[in-house]
Amino acid sequence: MASALRYKDKVTIVTGGSKGIGQGCVEVFVEAGSKVVFCSRGETEGRDLEARMNAQGPGSALFVRCDMSSEDDIKNLINTTVEKYGQIDCVINNAGTHPPVRKIDDISADDFRRLLDINLVSYFLVAKYAMPYLRKTKGCILQDSSLVAEIGQPGSCTYVASKGGVTSLTKALAIDEAANGVRVNTFAPGNIWTPMWEDGANQTRDPEQCKRNGENAQLLGRFGTIRECGLTCLYLAADATFCTGINILLSGGAELNYGMKNPLQKDPTEFL
Ligand SMILES: NC(=O)c1ccc[n+]([C@@H]2O[C@H](COP(=O)([O-])OP(=O)(O)OC[C@H]3O[C@@H](n4cnc5c(N)ncnc54)[C@H](OP(=O)(O)O)[C@@H]3O)[C@@H](O)[C@H]2O)c1
Structure with a gap:
């Protein structure tokens, strides 16, 4: 088993853990022996995954309903974790959303502000309220950004900006918290x-x-698969103890090589 008990009894919070990449993290961390607290807005998927993980072990899972756009919900997520387990070793900031593809003309400032609240400000708030506990355990924060923060993406300027903010927030927090042993x-x-x-x-x-x-x-x-994302996070949390402020691309090499990118070029095969 790739993740065999490498995170036994460590307490991990996963935001947006009911589906997708967050679910992959919940599954891998429970498999590695961690006590995982995870959240989402939708309760059905969360409760189902919680039951499945607790039946499977060897770690455990606790679902907490939380909307990442609510600071009170985020405080409750952290407080519930500490009340139940007394410590936090790892936070995986993952919950996020990609708005429909649109040009800047059709995106309002309020659209952008709402997106930033979920994709960036929530990461800041989870880190802020978890930090006193992470300092005690010399724990770590893992932040889900995106390849598009590095290479851009058409029709997605606000999403790309929110993810660029995540990558930058990581570096700044890595500097501030190094003295406290938090990666x-x-x-x-x-x-x-x-x-x-x-x-x-x-x-x-x-x-x-x-x-x-x-x-x-x-x-x-x-x-890529959600399990590959979970395993990368487990590596960062359990093994990569000399890494802080880095950015691991989980991209299958998508950013390499030239591509036919000139939007004015009608027939890209003409280059061949
Ligand atoms: N999939 C990709 O190819 C890809 C690529 C680059 C980056 N990412 C990033 O990876 C993260 C996860 O993406 P995914 O593809 O796994 O998405 P997903 O399949 O839509 O899953 C998102 C998870 O986050 C939760 N969530 C969404 N909004 C939330 C909110 N306001 N409050 C609390 N929970 C919320 C969802 O549950 P509820 O809807 O029930 O709340 C769900 O559990 C995002 O930050 C995304 O930007 C994904």
């Missing part, structure tokens, strides 16, 4: 097959073609 690192997924990706594909004219394009964007010719 802060980023993981930046490329195309990972999750409900978010599937929902986005289903909003296009040709979902199957969109999915094939998603697979073929990687040198490795496939989507």
